Amino acid sequence: MSTSRRWGALLVLCGAIFLEGIDVAMLNVALPSIRADLGLSTGALSGVVSAYVLGYGGFMLLGGRAADLFGRRRMFLSWLVVFVVFSGLGGLATEGWMLLTARFVTGVASAFLAPAGLSLVTAAFPEGPERTRALSVYAATAAGGFTLGLVAGGLLTPLGWRWVFFAPVILSLLILVAAVPLVRDDAENARGRLDVPGALLSTTAMSALVYGVVRLEHASDGPLLTAAVFAAGIVLLTAFVLVERRVPEPLVRLGVLRSGPLARANLTALLFVGAFGGFQLLMTFYLQEIRGWTPMQTGLTMLVAGLDLVLAPTLTPRLVARFGVTRVILAATVLAAACYTTFLGAGLDWSYAMMLPGLVLLGLAFTLGYGPLTMAATEGVDESEQGLASGLLYTSIQFGTALGVSIVTAVNVAVLTGDSTADKLDALHTAMLVPVAVAVAGALVTALGLRRRGTVQPVPEPVAEGVPGPVRTNA
Numbered sequence: 001m002s003t004s005r006r007w008g009a010l011l012v013l014c015g016a017i018f019l020e021g022i023d024v025a026m027l028n029v030a031l032p033s034i035r036a037d038l039g040l041s042t043g044a045l046s047g048v049v050s051a052y053v054l055g056y057g058g059f060m061l062l063g064g065r066a067a068d069l070f071g072r073r074r075m076f077l078s079w080l081v082v083f084v085v086f087s088g089l090g091g092l093a094t095e096g097w098m099l100l101t102a103r104f105v106t107g108v109a110s111a112f113l114a115p116a117g118l119s120l121v122t123a124a125f126p127e128g129p130e131r132t133r134a135l136s137v138y139a140a141t142a143a144g145g146f147t148l149g150l151v152a153g154g155l156l157t158p159l160g161w162r163w164v165f166f167a168p169v170i171l172s173l174l175i176l177v178a179a180v181p182l183v184r185d186d187a188e189n190a191r192g193r194l195d196v197p198g199a200l201l202s203t204t205a206m207s208a209l210v211y212g213v214v215r216l217e218h219a220s221d222g223p224l225l226t227a228a229v230f231a232a233g234i235v236l237l238t239a240f241v242l243v244e245r246r247v248p249e250p251l252v253r254l255g256v257l258r259s260g261p262l263a264r265a266n267l268t269a270l271l272f273v274g275a276f277g278g279f280q281l282l283m284t285f286y287l288q289e290i291r292g293w294t295p296m297q298t299g300l301t302m303l304v305a306g307l308d309l310v311l312a313p314t315l316t317p318r319l320v321a322r323f324g325v326t327r328v329i330l331a332a333t334v335l336a337a338a339c340y341t342t343f344l345g346a347g348l349d350w351s352y353a354m355m356l357p358g359l360v361l362l363g364l365a366f367t368l369g370y371g372p373l374t375m376a377a378t379e380g381v382d383e384s385e386q387g388l389a390s391g392l393l394y395t396s397i398q399f400g401t402a403l404g405v406s407i408v409t410a411v412n413v414a415v416l417t418g419d420s421t422a423d424k425l426d427a428l429h430t431a432m433l434v435p436v437a438v439a440v441a442g443a444l445v446t447a448l449g450l451r452r453r454g455t456v457q458p459v460p461e462p463v464a465e466g467v468p469g470p471v472r473t474n475a
Helices: 003-038 042-070 072-091 096-124 129-159 163-182 196-218 223-244 254-258 260-290 295-323 325-345 352-378 383-415 421-431 433-451
Strands: 456-458 470-472
Touching: 003 042, 003 072, 003 096, 003 129, 003 163, 003 295, 042 072, 042 096, 042 196, 042 383, 072 096, 072 163, 096 129, 096 352, 096 383, 129 163, 129 295, 129 352, 196 223, 196 383, 254 260, 254 383, 260 295, 260 325, 260 352, 260 383, 260 421, 260 433, 295 325, 295 352, 325 352, 325 433, 352 383, 383 421, 383 433, 421 433
Parallel strands: none
Antiparallel strands: 456 470
16 A cells, blocks of 8 residues: 555544544533433433443444454544434433433444554554654544534534434545545455354343443442443453453454553553543533533633644654653653642632643643554564554553443542532542542553563464564663
8 A cells, every 4th residue: 555545534434534533522411411401310310321331341342353354444444434323313302211222332333443543553553753753643533533523512402402313424434435436455355253142242241231330320230230331340250261262263353452551551451541432521510510510611622732733753762662551651640640739729719720630631641642552552463463462552542431431420529528519529639639640550561661671472362363563661
């Protein structure tokens, strides 16, 4: 593939991952309007968000491996069509169950789209400076989608909440038209046998675990059921591991998980994104429910955090080349923790100027964090397993987001002692300790990688598909 074609394909793939980010963020802004129009209960409204998370988290591992087995381009284009159809059906929904179904299937489509897109990027650009730059652009676009989606949601919701669904349809169709001629997959004709028992066990296990995480938001409502869901998820996950150890062509080759750098990258991604997910929710509470700001004001306030969209493609590759991936990720986690710490003292009289330094720190954290985490999670993995590596990364990100949102919600509800503004602010300050602690944990996990800097730890050999190159432990 020529250089110009590779970068043209990258722009298309960036459009798809940007689409995923704005889709989620715009919906969050539109939830109050959806509740008012469709007459949804609080539980049903929460289900609109949870349905997407269940589809996404439950099918992510299957989606990643399907890209390796059946062709990344084929999976990308096919599931982009599914995304278009069900996003449109969500905008046409007249009943709560219609919206829940549309969001679940949209989540499933994203679970196949995201790892296929990332593995197409890593397959198109060889390891080295060119891939580093490409992944920096790709990851910055993904992170920018979440920030710009808040602004887009604030603009579209006054026109009618259905535009939050119709706008992604329009963008998806444009991406689809551009993807057909531009996106290519050199391994598209690769074939393999789908591990059906593993696929069934992985989707049910991950769905149960994700549902358990979502239920943490309502810890006092049926704690036995929540514990039972987690127990079922753990039992199913154990059965999945046992099956994967015995089948000749497993859905997830367990040897990949024995790579220390790969495990650290995924754990750090879970913590890094989880802390941000909790912080973003608390900022929405703070600005809209405590301060009384509009969705548009909230979106514009968070806009500065999207500066990574500008800085990451140029600054991050230089820093990675100069200091190494691990040190750059460590700096990102420290900056994130510093950002969340500044908001422990957020008051009722805080002006935007007082919030700005913390939000700039957050933008710098994503500038230094998202792209290098993507590099670390895919570096040294054989090309035949890039979809699997991408699926593992996005599974970590999805679990992190769900955990962050659920835990801060549970803490906020548990410590809230009254309905006054002062009570809400005190509860928010306590809940803000969660993102701080999670970001610090991410920094500690990353720091472990520096202790082994300079050694080489290969990813264990695949069963039947060749030997991947070594993974540098400072990555």
